[in-house]
Structure formats: structure tokens, C-alpha cells
Amino acid sequence: MRFMMIVKATTDSEAxxxxxxxxxxxxxRYNEELVKAGVLLAADGLMPSAGAVRISYPEPGGKPKVVDGPFTEAKExxxxxxxxxxxxxxxxxEWAMRMPDPHGFGQGEIELRQVYEVEDIMENxxxxxxxxxxxxxxxxxxxA
Incomplete structure (x- = not known):
């Protein structure tokens, strides 16, 4: 089973x-423990949303809409x-509970979500x- 620990942004991380x-x-040290246990697949920090782009699909079958960051709601x-x-x-x-406060100032929040496996979403x-x-x-x- 794969799980993603999503580290929520704060005003500091967005800044x-x-x-x-x-x-x-x-x-x-935490990532080394994950590697030693053989459970780590990937781990990265993301740059602030000021350099991000949000692509939405406001109409079914319509042209995608592109909006440049920054985006306002840090908690989202x-x-x-x-x-x-x-x-x-x-x-x-258990692994998520062992992660250090990801922002270091008592503001950290981690959302844990299971990742779909191919068989979960594709019947064909x-x-x-x-x-x-x-x-x-x-x-x-x-x-390679």
C-alpha cells in the first residue's frame, strides 16, 4: 500500500x-530511517505558489484556464x-507520526492519503x- 504524507504550507513556506x-x-535523519526500513519511494519540498500555475477546466470539454500564482489560502x-x-x-x-514538525515552528500539518493502485481505478x-x-x-x- 502506498501513502502520501502531504505537508501543508504555512505563511512562512509560501514566503x-x-x-x-x-x-x-x-x-x-527521518528520511534515513525510512530508507533503512525500505519504505521510502520519494520525498521533496515544493517551491512557493508564487511561481506556480493552476490549470482548471471550467467547462466540460472546454479549453483549460491557466492562472498564475501566488495563491492565497496557505492552509490549502x-x-x-x-x-x-x-x-x-x-x-x-506510525511513520507520519514520527515525522519532525515539517516547518519547525509548531505550525506543521501533515495530511496522510492512500494512493490508488492501478487495479483500484481500472477495471479493463x-x-x-x-x-x-x-x-x-x-x-x-x-x-539508468
């Missing part, structure tokens, strides 16, 4: 305030993520096979 060295060290924004693969929801919660075996083949190619490319 581009960089983490302290103490927080960087704590996050590196994402500052980073950690993607893990574990055996259960409970194990994912041909579609599943095609998707799995694409994922294998991606895995091969990432190893």
Missing part, C-alpha cells in the same frame, strides 16, 4: 522561508510530500496492462 539547519538535520497549499510503501494504514500513520485488463507497462518503462528509466 520562501528556508528551513533551519536543525530541521534539515532532523528531516535527513502543499509545501512538500513524502511517498511511502507500507503494509497497512496503521504503519503509514487491457488498460491495466498498458498502465503497468508504462510504469515498468518508467522504473527502467529511473534505474
Amino acid at each position: 520562501g522561508v528556508k528551513p533551519t539547519q536543525e530541521l534539515i538535520d532532523a528531516m535527513q 497549499m502543499i509545501a512538500g510530500y513524502t511517498l511511502i510503501e507500507v503494509k497497512s494504514r496503521e504503519e503509514a500513520i 485488463p487491457e488498460s491495466q496492462e498498458k498502465e503497468n507497462a508504462l510504469r515498468m518503462k518508467l522504473g527502467e528509466r529511473n534505474k
